[in-house]
Amino acid sequence: DGGITQSPKYLFRKEGQNVTLSCEQNLNHDAMYWYRQDPGQGLRLIYYSQIVNDFQKGDIAEGYSVSREKKESFPLTVTSAQKNPTAFYLCASSIGTGDIDTQYFGPGTRLTVL
Amino acid sequence: KQEVTQIPAALSVPEGENLVLNCSFTDSAIYNLQWFRQDPGKGLTSLLLIQSSQREQTSGRLNASLDKSSGRSTLYIAASQPGDSATYLCAGTGAGSYQLTFGKGTKLSVIP
Numbered sequence: 001d002g003g004i005t006q007s008p009k010y011l012f013r014k015e016g017q018n019v020t021l022s023c024e025q026n027l028n029h030d031a032m033y034w035y036r037q038d039p040g041q042g043l044r045l046i047y048y049s050q051i052v053n054d055f056q057k058g059d060i061a062e063g064y065s066v067s068r069e070k071k072e073s074f075p076l077t078v079t080s081a082q083k084n085p086t087a088f089y090l091c092a093s094s095i096g097t098g099d100i101d102t103q104y105f106g107p108g109t110r111l112t113v114l
Numbered sequence: 115k116q117e118v119t120q121i122p123a124a125l126s127v128p129e130g131e132n133l134v135l136n137c138s139f140t141d142s143a144i145y146n147l148q149w150f151r152q153d154p155g156k157g158l159t160s161l162l163l164i165q166s167s168q169r170e171q172t173s174g175r176l177n178a179s180l181d182k183s184s185g186r187s188t189l190y191i192a193a194s195q196p197g198d199s200a201t202y203l204c205a206g207t208g209a210g211s212y213q214l215t216f217g218k219g220t221k222l223s224v225i226p
Contacts, residue, residue, distance in 0.1 A: 105160075
């Protein structure tokens with residue numbers, strides 16, 4: 001089955017730790033995205049990538065880092081510099097970044113800072 | 115900066131009723147628009163995409179329209195069912211932009 005997988009589903013982090021969230025897609029999509037969702041809020045874009053080895057900051061990139069070494073994979077690292085990392089993180093992908101592109105979402109990772 | 119407002123924030127209707135969800139953008143220059151559904155604790159499921167050259171899209175009991183002159187979109191759900199209960203999110207992009215700006219969603223409850 002084609003789709004987007006995210007792991008883990010739940011993640012707990014201690015203060016000062018870096019953690020990495022996994023996102024994999026087998027849809028052969030060029031573009032991938034990371035969003036953050038807080039309770040009662042809309043999704044906010046953290047980073048996006050249009051092609052392998054290239055990525056751009058979104059609205060709230062501070063305290064996060066990404067890599068795009070393979071087309072299928074777009075991991076997100078939440079660093080200790082992110083002051084309020086507790087949130088629901090969603091990964092998405094699309095064929096490209098043109099106006100006909102539907103974004104498809106993974107099931108999400110819920111990160112909690114202890 | 116583009117902002118998206120969804121009204122109402124929550125809606126409860128009896129099963130079988132037709133309903134309309136609203137979405138408005140502060141910048142009416144919307145290039146394309148998507149409606150999504152989100153179940154509790156889950157990711158988003160794309161429902162409808164209105165491309166830049168379109169004004170309306172239909173899928174089964176769902177119909178979405180976009181008035182680009184006013185920057186408003188509506189999602190019409192016909193003959194609602196309990197399985198339609200979820201949060202519905204709209205998101206749009208401006209011309210020349212790939213970045214989706216999301217509303218906060220409308221939480222729909224369909225009562226059997």
